[in-house]
Amino acid sequence: MTETTARPTLEAVAARAGVSRATASRVVNGGDGVREPLVERVRRAVDELGYVPNQAARSLVTKRHDAIAVVIAEPETRVFADPFFALQLRGISKELTVHDSQLVLLLTEGRDDHARVGRYLAGGHVDGALVFSLHLDDPLPGLIQGAGVPTVFGGRPGWSDGTPGPVYVDSDNRGGAREAVRHLVGLGRTRIAHIAGALDQTSAVDRLDGFRDVMADADPRMVVESDFTPAGGERAMRELLDRCPDLDGVFAANDLTAAGALRVLRERGRRVPEDVAVIGFDDMLPVAEQTDPPLTTIRQDIEEMGRLMARLLLRRLDRSTTGRADADTPAAVVLPTTLVRRASA
Amino acid sequence: MTETTARPTLEAVAARAGVSRATASRVVNGGDGVREPLVERVRRAVDELGYVPNQAARSLVTKRHDAIAVVIAEPETRVFADPFFALQLRGISKELTVHDSQLVLLLTEGRDDHARVGRYLAGGHVDGALVFSLHLDDPLPGLIQGAGVPTVFGGRPGWSDGTPGPVYVDSDNRGGAREAVRHLVGLGRTRIAHIAGALDQTSAVDRLDGFRDVMADADPRMVVESDFTPAGGERAMRELLDRCPDLDGVFAANDLTAAGALRVLRERGRRVPEDVAVIGFDDMLPVAEQTDPPLTTIRQDIEEMGRLMARLLLRRLDRSTTGRADADTPAAVVLPTTLVRRASA
DNA sequence: GAACTCAGTGAGAGCGCTCTCGACGACGTG
DNA sequence: CACGTCGTCGAGAGCGCTCTCACTGAGTTC
Numbered sequence: 001m002t003e004t005t006a007r008p009t010l011e012a013v014a015a016r017a018g019v020s021r022a023t024a025s026r027v028v029n030g031g032d033g034v035r036e037p038l039v040e041r042v043r044r045a046v047d048e049l050g051y052v053p054n055q056a057a058r059s060l061v062t063k064r065h066d067a068i069a070v071v072i073a074e075p076e077t078r079v080f081a082d083p084f085f086a087l088q089l090r091g092i093s094k095e096l097t098v099h100d101s102q103l104v105l106l107l108t109e110g111r112d113d114h115a116r117v118g119r120y121l122a123g124g125h126v127d128g129a130l131v132f133s134l135h136l137d138d139p140l141p142g143l144i145q146g147a148g149v150p151t152v153f154g155g156r157p158g159w160s161d162g163t164p165g166p167v168y169v170d171s172d173n174r175g176g177a178r179e180a181v182r183h184l185v186g187l188g189r190t191r192i193a194h195i196a197g198a199l200d201q202t203s204a205v206d207r208l209d210g211f212r213d214v215m216a217d218a219d220p221r222m223v224v225e226s227d228f229t230p231a232g233g234e235r236a237m238r239e240l241l242d243r244c245p246d247l248d249g250v251f252a253a254n255d256l257t258a259a260g261a262l263r264v265l266r267e268r269g270r271r272v273p274e275d276v277a278v279i280g281f282d283d284m285l286p287v288a289e290q291t292d293p294p295l296t297t298i299r300q301d302i303e304e305m306g307r308l309m310a311r312l313l314l315r316r317l318d319r320s321t322t323g324r325a326d327a328d329t330p331a332a333v334v335l336p337t338t339l340v341r342r343a344s345a
Numbered sequence: 346m347t348e349t350t351a352r353p354t355l356e357a358v359a360a361r362a363g364v365s366r367a368t369a370s371r372v373v374n375g376g377d378g379v380r381e382p383l384v385e386r387v388r389r390a391v392d393e394l395g396y397v398p399n400q401a402a403r404s405l406v407t408k409r410h411d412a413i414a415v416v417i418a419e420p421e422t423r424v425f426a427d428p429f430f431a432l433q434l435r436g437i438s439k440e441l442t443v444h445d446s447q448l449v450l451l452l453t454e455g456r457d458d459h460a461r462v463g464r465y466l467a468g469g470h471v472d473g474a475l476v477f478s479l480h481l482d483d484p485l486p487g488l489i490q491g492a493g494v495p496t497v498f499g500g501r502p503g504w505s506d507g508t509p510g511p512v513y514v515d516s517d518n519r520g521g522a523r524e525a526v527r528h529l530v531g532l533g534r535t536r537i538a539h540i541a542g543a544l545d546q547t548s549a550v551d552r553l554d555g556f557r558d559v560m561a562d563a564d565p566r567m568v569v570e571s572d573f574t575p576a577g578g579e580r581a582m583r584e585l586l587d588r589c590p591d592l593d594g595v596f597a598a599n600d601l602t603a604a605g606a607l608r609v610l611r612e613r614g615r616r617v618p619e620d621v622a623v624i625g626f627d628d629m630l631p632v633a634e635q636t637d638p639p640l641t642t643i644r645q646d647i648e649e650m651g652r653l654m655a656r657l658l659l660r661r662l663d664r665s666t667t668g669r670a671d672a673d674t675p676a677a678v679v680l681p682t683t684l685v686r687r688a689s690a
Numbered sequence: 691g692a693a694c695t696c697a698g699t700g701a702g703a704g705c706g707c708t709c710t711c712g713a714c715g716a717c718g719t720g
Numbered sequence: 721c722a723c724g725t726c727g728t729c730g731a732g733a734g735c736g737c738t739c740t741c742a743c744t745g746a747g748t749t750c
Binding site: 355356405407 | 705706707708709
């Protein structure tokens with residue numbers, strides 16, 4: 001039960017096939033420029049010996065790793081545990097699989113960890129990185145740009161300076177928010193409030209902007225900043241009801257918040273959607289479907305976001321290898337959202 | 346914007362510090378057997394040059410990778426997206442970080458993917474693997490044992506044969522189930538039903554066993570197999586109510602199922618917990634806290650499970666390196682569960 | 691038929707590191 | 721003072737692979 005018996009090397013394959021190591025290598029890497037009979041012999045040798053290339057040896061010379069890092073900086077367990085990341089990872093994984101790349105997952109806990117991640121990335125262990133930086137004041141994106149690793153961000157990073165735009169993939173938070181509010185308006189609602197998310201995150205800012213796009217002349221007191229949590233949603237809803245007892249529509253920054261709001265509305269005797277129509281954002285299934293009444297919300301295709309991030313990064317890496325220009329590689333992709341009608345609005 | 350300027354090598358560090366490559370290497374790897382002044386000089390050279398060891402070169406000779414694979418085989422997006430895996434990953438990540446190991450995430454989609462994962466694992470790219478095999482008929486565990494990679498499983502794998510027991514970490518599903526049912530009994534409930542999970546998963550089987558431990562002489566019709574989903578919970582609850590309209594307690598195999606059951610109970614005019622007490626399993630926060638009434642449930646420490654899996658694996662790897670016996674490394678760890686009282690029971 | 695291609699192949703260098711081994715001086719020991 | 725011992729260090733041999741380059745022989749070209 002010690003080590004598995006020593007794995008066969010390219011040398012062994014070459015010997016068995018009666019060719020040089022160079023030729024064996026060519027076959028293993030696609031077989032271009034090798035005559036058919038030899039290709040066949042090498043292939044057979046590979047099968048018989050169960051040969052698998054030693055990635056370390058390969059990387060050592062090619063300086064490629066066929067691996068990319070996924071950095072998730074989210075100290076709060078609560079947020080990390082939502083289905084969001086799982087779906088993104090899934091999307092990323094699918095795309096990477098197609099390209100025979102591996103996914104190295106880097107989760108950070110607190111600030112000290114940033115150095116570790118920075119070091120790892122700068123260490124050139126991976127070909128590129130996909131980074132989820134949720135907070136505006138997060139030093140991580142800077143660190144990473146410094147590390148000189150090709151990077152694609154998940155969600156629009158919130159930089160004030162106009163450095164050569166970061167590449168990112170995001171949902172159309174602003175457009176989705178507009179759609180949500182317009183839906184409420186279409187329902188005949190006129191006194192519409194917004195429970196905003198934590199405004200140190202671009203998604204929250206964008207959704208708020210979308211709200212304002214439609215409700216340009218809304219009473220500023222109809223907007224309360226919250227924190228994307230159910231408890232925060234409850235607090236915000238109470239506050240809003242106190243301020244404007246006659247509100248008839250609520251656009252919550254996410255489903256969790258909406259769930260909290262729903263509870264307070266019921267507690268205060270408001271019927272949903274008759275008295276107050278409520279709409280969320282995310283379409284987080286386990287939540288949106290379980291609320292009472294089920295939540296009307298804005299869906300974003302999380303998995304597709306992940307897939308796109310990976311695709312964008314891989315394309316970039318490919319470019320830098322082949323030396324071609326970055327012509328048709330977009331710097332940012334914004335995915336559309338869709339309205340999902342359930343019962344709450 | 347091409348490649349970052351060539352990274353410094355050990356050779357460069359050695360030159361700058363005025364020592365041999367061997368000595369530089371010693372310092373980088375802990376500095377044992379090198380006199381203080383030299384250690385200092387090398388350390389400074391490392392800092393000045395920003396040297397980071399090339400992992401590929403290192404692996405090539407040590408045959409260690411300081412990386413472990415986490416294999417999650419879960420075709421159904423729904424299940425994968427629950428907070429479960431996120432928390433486990435977090436626990437695993439924390440432990441690996443401490444040991445300077447990387448986490449390579451392997452997600453599988455459908456059967457074809459198993460071969461890919463098997464190949465990767467057999468390829469010796471990682472030192473070990475943490476595998477989540479949820480289903481009894483999953484061929485993956487077998488494949489992996491075949492690959493000869495040290496492995497720790499998440500959740501008890503369901504093998505019938507008595508092969509040298511797989512190493513695994515699991516929650517005390519059976520004990521937790523007993524506690525849940527006893528709680529209902531303690532509440533004075535006598536006609537207690539169980540909505541079981543998908544019985545091709547050991548966790549579901551174990552929880553059912555726990556139920557039976559306490560309700561040895563229960564009417565077999567008080568148990569319905571379901572599938573861990575809310576919709577399944579609804580169906581099962583209807584079935585149960587039809588069979589035994591006078592039941593006064595329900596132990597659901599997980600919180601999602603319980604949430605579905607709760608809805609049906611309300612729909613049928615049963616008050617919870619007055620008429621029927623309901624208890625779940627998992628303490629999946631976003632669900633358990635949001636149900637109406639909030640769900641009493643059995644909590645398992647998911648993150649700790651992840652951490653333990655990693656710790657167990659690393660210890661094992663350490664053993665096989667140092668050649669020591671596997672004496673005090675347990676083959677299985679079962680974590681305790683705790684009852685979380687909310688309003689539903 | 692000599693000179694020239696050119697696809698196909700093998701020899702060999704070297705990627706950056708670890709680790710063994712031998713050299714060397716400082717230190718006891720008889 | 722000769723000898724062994726020990727701690728410290730450098731030289732050098734690879735780890736398994738890719739890739740350049742030179743070589744071969746068959747196919748052109750004039």
